[in-house]
Amino acid sequence: MSTSLTRRSLLVRGGLLGLAAAAGPSLIAACSSSPASSAKPATLSGLWVPYDPLIDASKAAATSWGAANGIQFNIATVPWADWDRTVRAFPQQPTVPDVAIVDGPALLGYAANDILLPLDRYFNPRDMQDFLPATTASAMRKGSFYGPATNESSQALAYNKDLLDRYGITPPTELGKAWTWPQLREIMIDIQKRERAARGNDQFWGMFLGQGNFIGGGTYTGLDLIRSNGAKGSNTYKAISDDGLTVTGYADTPEAMEGYQFLQDLYIRDGLTPQSKSPDFFYNGQIAFWLTDPDVAVTGIAEKAPTMKWGVTPHPYFVTPIVQTDSYHLGVPKNSPNADWAAKLVADMVSPTNGLILASKQKAIPMRKSLLDKADYLRDAHMQVFTETASQWAVPRPITPGWSEYDTVYSQMLADIATGADISKTVSKAVSDIDSQLARYQSLVR
Amino acid sequence: MTTTATRRRKIRSPLDSYRNAAVLLAPTVALIFLYKYVPIGQAIWASLNAFSVAGNPLAFVGLNNFVHVLTDPSFLQSLALTVIFAAVKIPLQLTLGLGAALLLYRSSAFNSFLRVVLIIPAITPIAIIGIIFLFLFDREVGLTNAFLTAVGVGRVSWLTTPATAQAVVAVASIWRDAGFTMLIYLAGLTAIPAQVSEAARIDGANGWQSTTRIILPMLQRSTQLATVTTTIAAFQFFAPIFVLTRGGPQDATDVAAYHIYEEAFVFYDQGTANAMSVILVSLIVVITTVELYVLRSRWEY
Numbered sequence: 001m002s003t004s005l006t007r008r009s010l011l012v013r014g015g016l017l018g019l020a021a022a023a024g025p026s027l028i029a030a031c032s033s034s035p036a037s038s039a040k041p042a043t044l045s046g047l048w049v050p051y052d053p054l055i056d057a058s059k060a061a062a063t064s065w066g067a068a069n070g071i072q073f074n075i076a077t078v079p080w081a082d083w084d085r086t087v088r089a090f091p092q093q094p095t096v097p098d099v100a101i102v103d104g105p106a107l108l109g110y111a112a113n114d115i116l117l118p119l120d121r122y123f124n125p126r127d128m129q130d131f132l133p134a135t136t137a138s139a140m141r142k143g144s145f146y147g148p149a150t151n152e153s154s155q156a157l158a159y160n161k162d163l164l165d166r167y168g169i170t171p172p173t174e175l176g177k178a179w180t181w182p183q184l185r186e187i188m189i190d191i192q193k194r195e196r197a198a199r200g201n202d203q204f205w206g207m208f209l210g211q212g213n214f215i216g217g218g219t220y221t222g223l224d225l226i227r228s229n230g231a232k233g234s235n236t237y238k239a240i241s242d243d244g245l246t247v248t249g250y251a252d253t254p255e256a257m258e259g260y261q262f263l264q265d266l267y268i269r270d271g272l273t274p275q276s277k278s279p280d281f282f283y284n285g286q287i288a289f290w291l292t293d294p295d296v297a298v299t300g301i302a303e304k305a306p307t308m309k310w311g312v313t314p315h316p317y318f319v320t321p322i323v324q325t326d327s328y329h330l331g332v333p334k335n336s337p338n339a340d341w342a343a344k345l346v347a348d349m350v351s352p353t354n355g356l357i358l359a360s361k362q363k364a365i366p367m368r369k370s371l372l373d374k375a376d377y378l379r380d381a382h383m384q385v386f387t388e389t390a391s392q393w394a395v396p397r398p399i400t401p402g403w404s405e406y407d408t409v410y411s412q413m414l415a416d417i418a419t420g421a422d423i424s425k426t427v428s429k430a431v432s433d434i435d436s437q438l439a440r441y442q443s444l445v446r
Numbered sequence: 447m448t449t450t451a452t453r454r455r456k457i458r459s460p461l462d463s464y465r466n467a468a469v470l471l472a473p474t475v476a477l478i479f480l481y482k483y484v485p486i487g488q489a490i491w492a493s494l495n496a497f498s499v500a501g502n503p504l505a506f507v508g509l510n511n512f513v514h515v516l517t518d519p520s521f522l523q524s525l526a527l528t529v530i531f532a533a534v535k536i537p538l539q540l541t542l543g544l545g546a547a548l549l550l551y552r553s554s555a556f557n558s559f560l561r562v563v564l565i566i567p568a569i570t571p572i573a574i575i576g577i578i579f580l581f582l583f584d585r586e587v588g589l590t591n592a593f594l595t596a597v598g599v600g601r602v603s604w605l606t607t608p609a610t611a612q613a614v615v616a617v618a619s620i621w622r623d624a625g626f627t628m629l630i631y632l633a634g635l636t637a638i639p640a641q642v643s644e645a646a647r648i649d650g651a652n653g654w655q656s657t658t659r660i661i662l663p664m665l666q667r668s669t670q671l672a673t674v675t676t677t678i679a680a681f682q683f684f685a686p687i688f689v690l691t692r693g694g695p696q697d698a699t700d701v702a703a704y705h706i707y708e709e710a711f712v713f714y715d716q717g718t719a720n721a722m723s724v725i726l727v728s729l730i731v732v733i734t735t736v737e738l739y740v741l742r743s744r745w746e747y
Contacts, residue, residue, distance in 0.1 A: 085711050092501060113500035202601075203586070215606065275606050276586040402499070408712045416696045419606035426696065433520075437713055440499050 041338045044345060046075040047097035049083055053299070054101070054150060054328060057361030058349065065348040073099075073345065084404050087331075090115050096333040098342035104138050104149060104326035105397040105407070108244065111141040112401040112444040117332040117339050118144035122347040130352075130368045134325045134394035147331040148350040151364035154386040154394065155221060155323045157184075157316065158282070158290045158297045161309040167191055171313035175388055178314035178321060181225065181262060184289070188272045191288050205281065206272035207289040211296050212279030216263065216414030219397060219407050221291055223414075224324055226251075226259035227395075228317035237320055243445050244400030245438045251410070252431050259318070260414075260423050267418040275419060280304070291315065294386040298363055312385040315393070325394040327364070365390050401444055405437035493720035501716055511721035521722060523697065524705035525729070531616060531701060532680035532733075539620045539676050540669065543627025548657065550628070551635045561628070568625040576689025579618045580605075583690075608698030611691050615699050618686045623679055627672045634668030635661070670741040674734045681730045702726050 048055050055075055062073045076097070078086045084103070087110060090096045102110060110116045123145060128136065135149035159171055169187060172178060179187070188206025195204045210217035217225070223239060230236025236255040240247050250256075266273045274281060279296070281287040283304040290297065301308055315323050330346045332339050348354060350367060359366035360375050365387055372378060378387045400406050413430035417423055493511055496504045515521050546564055550557045567575065582589050583604035591601045604610045638661060646656050662669075684703040687693060693700035693708065706726065710719035 085714075088501065088714065109499075113498075115500070274586040275603060276584050278584070278587055281586075405713050408708070412692065412694055415694060419603065419695050421696050440715070444499070 038338055038340070040069070041071060041098075041341060043072045043074055044098040044338055044342055046073060046099040046101075047086070048075050048077050048101045049080060049328070050077040053295070053362040053364075057358050058101075058150065060361050061349040061354040061358040062345060064354065065345055069341075071341065071345075087115065088113070090333045091335060093335075096336055098332065098336045098338045099346060100331050100333060101150070101328050102147060102331040103403070104135065104329050105399070106403040107139050107146055107329055107331070108141055108399055109401040109403050109441075110331065111139075111144070111146045112441065114334060116146045117334045117336075117343060118146055119148075119332065119343050119346065120145050122343045123148070127347075127350075130370050131350075132365075132367060132369060132390065132394065134390070134396045135327075135329075135367050137396040138326055138399050139329060147329040148346065149326065149367040150328045150330060150350070151359045151362055152367055152390050152394070153293050153295070153325045153327040154365055154390040155224065155291065155293050155315050155325070156385045156389055157313045158292060158301070158382075159311050159313060160282070160285060160288055161311045163191070163195070163285070163288055164311075167194065171311065173311075173313060173385060175314050175321065175385075175392055179316045181228075181316045181318050184316045185262075185266070185270065185272070188288060189270060192272060195288075204286050204288075205274050206270075206287075207266070207291060208279060208281050208287045209266070209273055209291050211292055212277050214411050214415055215267070215275055215277060216411070216416075216418035217291070218411040218414065220293075220324060222263060222418075223397070223410070224315065224322060225263055225318075226256050227324075228320055228322045229255040229259040230319060232320045237322065238398075240398035240400055240406075244398070244402075245435075245441060245445060247398075247406075247410075247434045247438075248431050251434070252427050255319075257423065257427065260417050260427060262318075263414065264417050264420065264423060268420050273418075283308070294383060295362065295364060298382055310382070312382050314385055315389060321393045322395055323389050323393045324397045325390055326396050400438060401441040402438045406434055409434045409437065489720045489723055492716050493724045495717050497714075497716040499714050501714060507717070511717045512725070515718055515721045515725060520697070520700070521702075521705060524700050524702045525726075527698075527700065528681055528683075528702040528726075531612075531619075531683065532677055534616055535619055535623075535680045536673060536676050538616075539624050539627050540672055542620065542624040543672060544631050544665075544669075546624065546628040547631030547635055548661075551632050561632070564628055565625040567622045568629075570622070572622065572685040573689055575618055575622050576686035579614060579686060580690055583614050605691055606695050608696050611695055611698050615683075615687055615690060618690070619680070619683055622686075623676065627676060630672045630675070631665060631668050634665045638664050666741065666743040670738060670743070673737050673741055677734055677737060678730060681726060681733075 046058070048058065055077070059073070059075060065071075066073050084106060087100055087102055087106070090100075091114065102116070107116070111118075127148075128145065131148060132152045135152050136145070139146050139148070157171070164171065167190070169191070184207075192204060192206045196202055210221040214222070216222045227237050227239050230238075230253070234253075234255070235250045236253045236259075238250055239256075240250050267275055274287075279290070279292075279300070282290040283301065285305075285308070297310075297312070301310055315321070330349060332342045332346060336342055349358060352368060352370060355366055355368050356371050356374055359371065360377065363377055363383075365378065365383075366372060366375065369391070372387060372391060377383060397403075398406060409430050413426055416426050492503075494506060494508060496507045496511070498504050546561075550561050550564075581587075583591075585591060585601055585603050585606060588604065590604065595601060602610060604614050642660060642664070643656060646660050651660070682703055683701060684707065687699050687701060687704045688707070691699045693704045702722070703726070706719050706722045709715050709722060
């Protein structure tokens with residue numbers, strides 16, 4: 001019998017070797033208890049939103065870890081409109097990014113749907129204490145932590161200083177002296193009347209509400225006004241039930257209805273706010289006050305109205321000062337093949353050193369309390385009110401696993417109210433729609 | 447005597463032609479099947495299942511999704527809106543398209559230029575159409591209100607009042623598609639033999655009689671095609687609504703296509719969304735079938 005290597009035997013041996021090579025890592029991974037603890041990858045992939053300051057800041061914050069571990073971090077972007085559904089589809093995808101930017105309020109839904117990896121073991125109690133509370137509330141589910149914020153946001157009232165100086169108005173800069181909404185309304189009515197008379201046309205308004213994507217301000221800005229009409233801890237203040245599934249009795253309280261009426265009056269009866277989504281009114285000197293967040297105000301004004309003299313005064317309120325904050329978060333898809341390495345990268349990106357890089361490159365408020373006095377730009381006159389607001393008045397947006405559903409219906413409700421819809425009917429329908437959408441999450445929450 | 451070898455010609459049987467045709471068509475048919483009919487099958491399957499909020503199929507529920515959808519007032523309203531929208535769009539668009547074709551079908555440089563101008567909206571990406579109309583009809587900065595203010599009429603809340611928002615969306619749709627309808631009628635007009643029009647003129651028919659009794663009947667097939675394509679476009683109308691109104695204000699522009707988009711991609715209810723899609727497609731098929739029958743050409747020339 002011949003013992004030489006034949007073509008058949010080569011093929012058989014090669015096939016067996018190939019099978020072993022293919023099965024080996026899977027077997028090892030199956031035996032491992034840690035999240036996809038794989039061999040060190042050469043690269044990690046990230047999926048970000050197309051927001052250049054955040055991308056540049058993230059790359060800078062990841063540089064030292066990448067260099068120390070010999071791992072390159074590459075960032076791709078997803079269009080804004082596809083962002084949420086792309087993240088939701090991760091479990092069904094054969095390939096997913098190792099790190100993804102996720103929206104803070106949507107985090108709970110992703111966690112509930114088992115899309116993201118819990119990251120508790122990558123952060124110690126000191127880290128969790130140091131993160132600003134409004135940024136961690138939405139990232140927690142059943143005691144597990146699903147992703148740190150890249151920065152904290154804030155909201156305040158930017159104003160055209162030249163204009164207000166002309167009318168002898170000096171807005172407060174201390175939170176304790178913040179205007180109430182009725183006070184602000186009177187000031188805006190006066191300024192608008194005089195300014196329109198001076199211009200000889202109606203192309204001037206008292207205020208612009210929000211970042212420019214929703215008439216009515218959307219949940220991010222418009223809901224601040226509504227929630228502030230409730231005493232702290234009241235249903236109006238909370239805006240949603242504690243389990244995040246019910247808005248009946250929270251979004252339709254008598255105080256909330258008063259808030260909706262005030263919002264509608266701003267747009268319709270008093271005509272103090274333009275029925276348009278364009279935020280350029282402030283840059284063009286057509287608006288006295290702009291209720292917005294620091295990224296949009298500071299960056300936008302610097303780019304589009306660099307010679308404008310402007311100031312910042314605290315967010316107005318009715319009964320209880322409240323400002324909804326929270327911004328982007330870093331998450332690790334559970335089915336990433338490099339989840340362990342990705343989680344280590346995420347933890348390093350929000351370390352005290354790199355967290356400051358991450359925030360300062362965006363000129364944003366850092367996600368850690370210990371960093372609030374570390375960045376000079378936070379002491380800038382424009383940023384100071386935003387920063388104090390974030391540390392004293394900040395609350396997360398309504399915490400619900402069905403954020404996309406809640407946000408869409410509620411924002412449309414505010415837009416309808418702002419443009420003159422019957423408030424009672426509109427709120428009743430929206431509340432019913434939201435509750436029926438959120439009911440689908442019952443099995444995930446209860 | 448010399449015998450000439452004759453070549454025997456192979457006689458091709460009809461089966462050979464069919465086989466060759468099948469082989470040549472196979473790749474295209476496979477692609478059409480894979481990218482058109484397989485997704486339709488998947489959609490029908492999905493409509494018979496319940497899905498979790500994460501998009502995972504939970505259980506076969508038979509026709510439950512259809513019952514839920516057909517008893518959902520908001521979907522029924524969106525269907526009704528869509529039908530009304532189609533009922534307004536079809537006659538207006540056909541009239542405009544036919545009118546433009548009748549005016550511009552004679553050959554001249556000016557007519558050629560105008561034909562190109564009228565077809566440009568039809569080849570413009572539909573999302574751009576939405577942005578153009580946003581710029582035209584924004585309450586504060588739109589050109590339309592700038593003109594109205596200048597002539598003393600005052601501002602109109604075009605996109606934030608239900609009735610006017612519906613009108614703007616309808617105008618955007620008709621303005622975009624009328625050029626394509628004009629093309630259909632131009633093709634039909636050029637196919638009408640000149641002798642027919644000449645004979646009518648000799649017999650003493652005036653312009654109106656010529657148009658209504660000769661040209662229009664002979665454009666029956668073009669009318670049929672234009673009606674069917676316009677109907678399908680009306681029922682699928684989505685992009686400008688996404689840009690301009692997002693189904694508002696107060697659901698005034700929440701047509702079926704947008705409603706289905708929200709159900710699938712905002713509310714993540716795949717079962718319900720697919721059931722709505724099946725219903726919408728079925729409605730389109732029924733309506734276009736009726737149109738094809740009613741508008742069938744009853745004569746040849």
